[in-house]
Amino acid sequence: MATVQGCDYPDRLLYDIDNQIWYEPLADGTVRVGFMPFAVSMMGEVLVFTPKRIGRDFEKHRSFATIEGGKWVGSARAAFAGAVIASNDALARNPELMMAEPFGAGWMLIVRPGDDDWRDGLATGATIAADLEAWIARAAYKDHAE
Secondary structure (H helix, E strand, O other): OEEEOOEEEOOOOEEEOOOOEEEEEOOOOOEEEEEOHHHHHHHOOEEEEEEOOOOOEEOOOOEEEEEEEOOOEEEEEOOOOEEEEEEOHHHHHOOOHHHHOOOOOOOOEEEEEOOOOOOOOOEEOOOHHHHHHHHHHOOHHHHHOO
């Protein structure tokens, strides 16, 4: 497990650093999705989580959920194309779960990837510390603040 800025990043997950999204492959071929702690900390208090409807397709680099925070309103953007299979009803009722347990109860969606190569371009747990630190150092997060 890597630690970056005081947060532990599990090795079992894959990470889209530019969009600050983590992906957890599940045994049935679906993927659990959530926001990374760095992004959540930049949002301020998470106020509203609005997922794309179950059964809806999404495109690569397009929104599959909207998040409203005290400091930021924006889209969770997918690293690959697919379809929404389930959303976290508990998160919709209690958006603060995203802050309290970003890798646990604060997950957003379960999706079915549209292609077998969905992992391409995602960072692994083994590289997350160096990759995320470099992303933070070059202030890439400012590109998503608007």
